[in-house]
Amino acid sequence: MIYRETAIILGIMDDLAVELNRILEGTAAWRLLSDFGKRMYFPRGIIAQSGEAKKAASKANGTIGMAFSNGKPMLLPGFKRYMPDFEPEETVAYAPTAGNEKLRELWKNMILRKNPSLDANRISLPVLTPGITAGISYTAELFLNAGQTILSADPAWDNYRLIFEERCGGVLHGIPVFDNGGQLDIPKIRAAILQEAKTGSVRIIFNFPNNPSGYSPTNAETAALVACVEEAAGSADVLVICDDAYFGFFYEDSVCRESIFSRLAGLNERVIAVKTDGPTKEDYSWGFRLAMVTIGSKGLGPEHFDALVTKLTGAIRSSVSCSNTFAQSLFLKVYGDETTHQQKAAFFDTLKERYEAVKQFTRTHKDHPRLSPLPFNSGYFMCLRCTGLDAGKLRRRLLEKHGIGTVSFGSEYLRVAFSSIETDIIPEVFGAIYDTALETF
Ligand SMILES: Cc1ncc(COP(=O)(O)O)c(C=O)c1O
Incomplete structure (x- = not known):
């Protein structure tokens, strides 16, 4: 309470922020908020007033900075041509601040x-x-x-x-x-x-x-x-x-x-x-x-x-x-389309196949003296820990000598996005990474 009154007296915080803080006071969320978080609020300004007008302005709605014609956002025909299945409200109109x-x-x-x-x-x-x-x-x-x-x-x-x-x-x-x-x-x-x-x-x-x-x-x-x-x-x-x-x-x-x-x-x-x-x-x-x-x-x-x-x-x-x-x-x-879930499952299978090809490679190349994979079982990536060589230098060498793009994290880790590499070239790509890591450069 002291906090709230002090904030009002000093005029350092909008009343709406003070109100939100009053609701949150006593919770862990309130204690964890940053100074910015404590100051934040959503104004009852243009967006809120335009929302009110959308419901009640039956004669004319002159609130929002968009252009309307016949009750619809004006849409250049060129845009319509490439988005024929969508209404202007679904494309060029502003979305609500927090999303649809x-x-x-x-x-x-x-x-x-x-x-x-x-x-x-x-x-x-x-x-x-x-x-x-x-x-x-x-x-x-x-x-x-x-x-x-x-x-x-x-x-x-x-x-x-x-x-x-x-x-x-x-x-x-x-x-x-x-x-x-x-x-x-x-x-x-x-x-x-x-x-x-x-x-x-x-x-x-x-x-x-x-x-x-x-x-x-x-x-x-x-x-x-x-x-x-x-x-x-x-x-x-x-x-x-x-x-x-x-x-x-x-x-x-x-x-x-x-x-x-x-x-x-x-x-x-x-x-x-x-x-x-x-x-x-x-x-x-x-x-x-x-x-x-x-x-x-x-x-x-x-x-x-x-x-x-x-x-x-x-x-x-x-x-x-x-x-x-x-x-x-x-x-x-x-x-809203039923087939999306099946399509997504097919994409997942492709990524899983790539994951398995990488797993197979690392399983059969366990004893590399300089590279060892961090544990991986999910996602888009795997990461190799480099011992006795610089991951940044390895990355550059792979790119310049083999045309293979990877990402180094500091000098110790080399990340490979297997999500972006076709299954059939995974043994070749990883073969080049493992061989290059043995070179002196
Ligand atoms: C761990 C992690 N979080 C977040 C993101 C960012 O996602 P977005 O592209 O939606 O900002 C990435 C993208 O690379 C990521 O790797």
């Missing part, structure tokens, strides 16, 4: 179907963002202050550094998550989480299937990770971002089939789980820039979820304003 309501509902139902143990009452309505990167970025802005630490696996997707450190001013603390035997090093992860818990709050990002390793935890490992988070919640507020970009690309029976988000969303009042996912990788639509952010917590009710969604919507409004309408409409149409 139908699509948000559809995605929520899809998440629940893909994660049967997830309790629908424990999660918010997803908010649509222009890509998963944007979803992670907004989440970071709302929950990470400059100077605060966020834990992640090491190695991790390189964009985490850009988002959490360069953009938000936080500190990305990488945990080397695999032990020497190639298993998830749960004791090390637990120690890092509990160490951070001593500060009173923990922020961590889980990314399964992982980029770059291609690893997803088993059921037992998932339970162990959840236990670490629960233990930390005994003394700290915990924010867990679940970057589920590669959800569903599970190639082994041993892999946990649900997102760790489904276990975290109902775990503990002090745990705030944020799922960032979307069609980008799952539905082979990388360039559509469609993704979702869903918040889950045992400690939050509908009014808290609404308040957080409103803050997130404010973050969108103040940056990209809204996402691409056409991509949202197209996704809705395609997912």
Whole structure:
């Protein structure tokens, strides 16, 4: 309360932000919010007033900055020619700031179907963002202050550094998550989480299937990770971002089939789980820039979820304003079509075949003196740990001598996206990588 009154007296916060903070006060979400997160709100300005007018302005609606003719957004014939099956409202009109309501509902139902143990009452309505990167970025802005630490696996997707450190001013603390035997090093992860818990709050990002390793935890490992988070919640507020970009690309029976988000969303009042996912990788639509952010917590009710969604919507409004309408409409149409699921299954089989070809190669080339794969069982990638040679130099040599593109992560890891390599050339490509690693250069 003191906080609220002080904020009003000093005039440093909009009344709408103060109101949202009042709703959230006392929850872990409120304690975890960054200064930006506390200031965020969604104005009752153009968007809200235009929404009101849409329902009630029977004579003329002069609210929104679009051009209408005969009650429809004006559409250049050239656009219509290439999008004949869509109405102007589905293409050139602005989308709602938080995304098309139908699509948000559809995605929520899809998440629940893909994660049967997830309790629908424990999660918010997803908010649509222009890509998963944007979803992670907004989440970071709302929950990470400059100077605060966020834990992640090491190695991790390189964009985490850009988002959490360069953009938000936080500190990305990488945990080397695999032990020497190639298993998830749960004791090390637990120690890092509990160490951070001593500060009173923990922020961590889980990314399964992982980029770059291609690893997803088993059921037992998932339970162990959840236990670490629960233990930390005994003394700290915990924010867990679940970057589920590669959800569903599970190639082994041993892999946990649900997102760790489904276990975290109902775990503990002090745990705030944020799922960032979307069609980008799952539905082979990388360039559509469609993704979702869903918040889950045992400690939050509908009014808290609404308040957080409103803050997130404010973050969108103040940056990209809204996402691409056409991509949202197209996704809705395609997912209304029964055949999509079969087509998707056929694509999955292709990726699984590539995965198996890589597995076969690494199994039969186990004793390479300089390259050893990190454990992989899912996703788009596998990653080779380099010993006694520089991964960056190996990458360059592969490109210049063999025309093979890979990505080096620091000097130790070389990532190969098997998702992009045809099955029949996988033995040749990996043969060249393994042979080149033996050369002196
Ligand atoms: C782990 C991870 N998260 C998120 C993303 C970004 O997804 P989007 O293209 O939807 O921003 C990627 C893309 O490479 C990724 O590897």
